Amino acid sequence: MATAQPNLLSFPSTDALAEQLRPYVLRCQAAALARHDTFRIAVSGGSLPTVLARALLAPGNGSPDDTPQFDKWHIFFADERAVPLDHKDSNYLLLKDELLSKIPAELGAPTVHPIDEKHVHDDDPQELADLYQEDLMRSFAAKDSVKLPFFDLILLGCGPDGHTCSLFPGHDLLREKDAWVAAESHSPKPPPKRITLTLPVVTSAINIAFVATGAGKKDIMKAIFDTEEGRSLPSALVNQGGGEKVCWFTDHAAVDGVSFPRRGNL
Numbered sequence: 460m461a462t463a464q465p466n467l468l469s470f471p472s473t474d475a476l477a478e479q480l481r482p483y484v485l486r487c488q489a490a491a492l493a494r495h496d497t498f499r500i501a502v503s504g505g506s507l508p509t510v511l512a513r514a515l516l517a518p519g520n521g522s523p524d525d526t527p528q529f530d531k532w533h534i535f536f537a538d539e540r541a542v543p544l545d546h547k548d549s550n551y552l553l554l555k556d557e558l559l560s561k562i563p564a565e566l567g568a569p570t571v572h573p574i575d576e577k578h579v580h581d582d583d584p585q586e587l588a589d590l591y592q593e594d595l596m597r598s599f600a601a602k603d604s605v606k607l608p609f610f611d612l613i614l615l616g617c618g619p620d621g622h623t624c625s626l627f628p629g630h631d632l633l634r635e636k637d638a639w640v641a642a643e644s645h646s647p648k649p650p651p652k653r654i655t656l657t658l659p660v661v662t663s664a665i666n667i668a669f670v671a672t673g674a675g676k677k678d679i680m681k682a683i684f685d686t687e688e689g690r691s692l693p694s695a696l697v698n699q700g701g702g703e704k705v706c707w708f709t710d711h712a713a714v715d716g717v718s719f720p721r722r723g724n725l
């Protein structure tokens with residue numbers, strides 16, 4: 460378990476946040492391309508795709524360091540709902556509408572890894588989770604001896620109850636040690652059937668970023684960062700497992716009243 464503290468960043472507005480998220484993601488991209496000539500990231504649903512698109516589709520200065528090289532990106536879903544890819548609840552559709560469909564051709568096209576639509580109507584989402592795990596294994600060239608996929612970057616949201624991905628407070632999935640991808644059949648946030656990366660996969664990522672904005676987040680942010688009771692919340696468990704690899708991008712409204720030290724840049 461990591462001991463170093465996560466980084467808590469706070470900005471006056473979502474626009475200011477997106478301006479800082481861009482260089483952060485592009486620094487992660489540069490490090491990943493130098494390491495293995497590919498950038499493997501996982502993204503959540505919720506408000507994250509919109510903020511990410513605002514960050515990445517903004518005009519850059521044209522330098523290689525400030526340019527997303529999307530043709531080198533492999534985009535996975537940190538969690539996904541068991542619905543068809545064109546369903547309004549699909550995280551894939553959200554990402555497509557907000558970001559993928561708007562990427563200018565000259566920036567290249569990412570390789571996107573959606574869930575297998577054939578299994579979205581299964582009673583139990585386990586097969587959907589297993590197939591997604593197989594996709595991850597292929598993409599990370601995992602041999603039996605490779606215990607975990609090391610994402611270059613995982614981008615997360617945090618729900619008002621402290622959930623992240625589809626890892627909800629008090630659910631057994633928080634104790635999953637072996638699976639990379641797990642099935643959730645009773646999500647308190649609709650729709651109930653989902654798949655999610657597990658905590659060991661999330662905390663093994665090389666970089667982990669949360670985006671949390673708005674006054675609706677301030678109570679849970681206080682619980683996560685300032686209280687003992689909040690330590691068992693899924694988002695707090697990511698802080699504990701990821702330590703200094705974790706970076707929270709928030710706006711001032713979301714951290715109003717939070718005592719944990721925060722900064723205005725990385």
Ligand SMILES: O=C(O)[C@H](O)[C@@H](O)[C@H](O)[C@H](O)COP(=O)(O)O
Binds near residue numbers: 503618624
């Ligand atoms: O598919 C999902 O439901 C999400 O991945 C979920 O984990 C989301 O990130 C949080 O609920 C925060 O959502 P907001 O950013 O909209 O608050």
